Amino acid sequence: MIYVGIDLHRKRSQIAALDEQGTELLSRRVANDPEALKAILGELGGELQVALEATYGWEWLADLLEAEGHELHLSHPLRTKAIAAARVKTDAVDARTLAHLLRTDLLPEAYVAPRELRDLRDLLRHRVVLTRMRSALKNRVHALLARHGIQREHADLFGPGGRRFLAELPLREPTRRRLDSLLSLVGDFDREIQQARREIDGLARHDPRVAVLCQLRGIAPYTAMLVIAEVGEIERFRTARHLCAWAGLTPTVRSSDGRARLGHISQQGSPHIRWALVEAAQKAATGGGPLRAAFERIAKRRGRNIAKVAVARRMLTLCYYGLRDGEIRCLQAPGPASARPVKAAP
Secondary structure (H helix, E strand, C coil), X not given: CEEEEEEECCCEEEEEEECCCCCEEEEEXXXXXXXXXXXXXXXXXCCEEEEEECCCCCHHHHHHHHHCCCEEEEECHHHHHHHCCCCCCCHHHHHHHHHHHHHCCCCCECCCCCHHHHHHHHHHHHHHHHHHHHHHHHHXXXXXXXXXXXXXXXXXXXXXXXXHHHHCCCCCHHHHHHHHHHHHHHHHHXXXXXXXXXXXXXXXXXXXXXXXXXXCCCCCHHHHHHHHHHHCCHHHCCCHHHHHHHCCCCEEEEEECCEEEEEEECCCCCHXXXXXXXXXXXXXXXXXXXXXXXXXXXXXXXXHHHHHHHHHHHHXXXXXXXXXXXXXXXXCCCCCCCEEEEECCC
């Protein structure tokens, strides 16, 4: 068995290879060209295990290695740095360290999502990015009106009535051109977002897990699909608490000499799932049921922001059981005493 470590960069990468005794077989810098990488790995021969850090743009190399039949191990960046902290840090040292950690079975590994799941993540994150860019353009329109002292007459400036109001505004020619340009760009984003929404809705209709998660107040099909895509295989989490910790929704702990202090949430893991669940928690807090009761109870003691995060963590806990068991046990009261299973409609 040959153990290979690759320190990946945007244009070039460093490759190191060790045999089973730890003897270095190869240490070479190579351009990020698929054929050049395949040629170097082919020189080693035999059965290869490859350690690759989950850094910027790792997916293409992972696809290449899997297509060549090599066993891929994705290294967790934060944990690898904690284990392999060294006084001398170069690309060659990093690549050799990855290979050494893999050989000694000390490599902290990250989850390698299947290609289909990564494609779904890209689609859902694409819609998030488009929505945020459209919001930035809309904010520019509001700022333009504010600079000219114009009071808006419609709650939604970008609906039919608001569009007519903007079209009839008496503006100077340079200002009118900028406003029309912003409105045209907003229209372009509307079309792209609508196209992405149709594609996501088509996938959601054929996924039975979406119906289960949508039983929770505040979770719509898009949020359900985002949770499914970001979490991946639910079996990789032993408990709901492990899932919440992975999502960065659990507080940090500082303990020394028998004293423990809880801090803010860790904010590690996927920022997309945290954003989606906090948004869902805000919607759940305006409805009825135990989630709203929990929100109001926590908000009185700790404030609304902490209450939103706490409800988001509770919703992710319920999502865990929904994905694991195919049903969600909804609490009948704020406490955990009584529960009943809620299954997806046939």
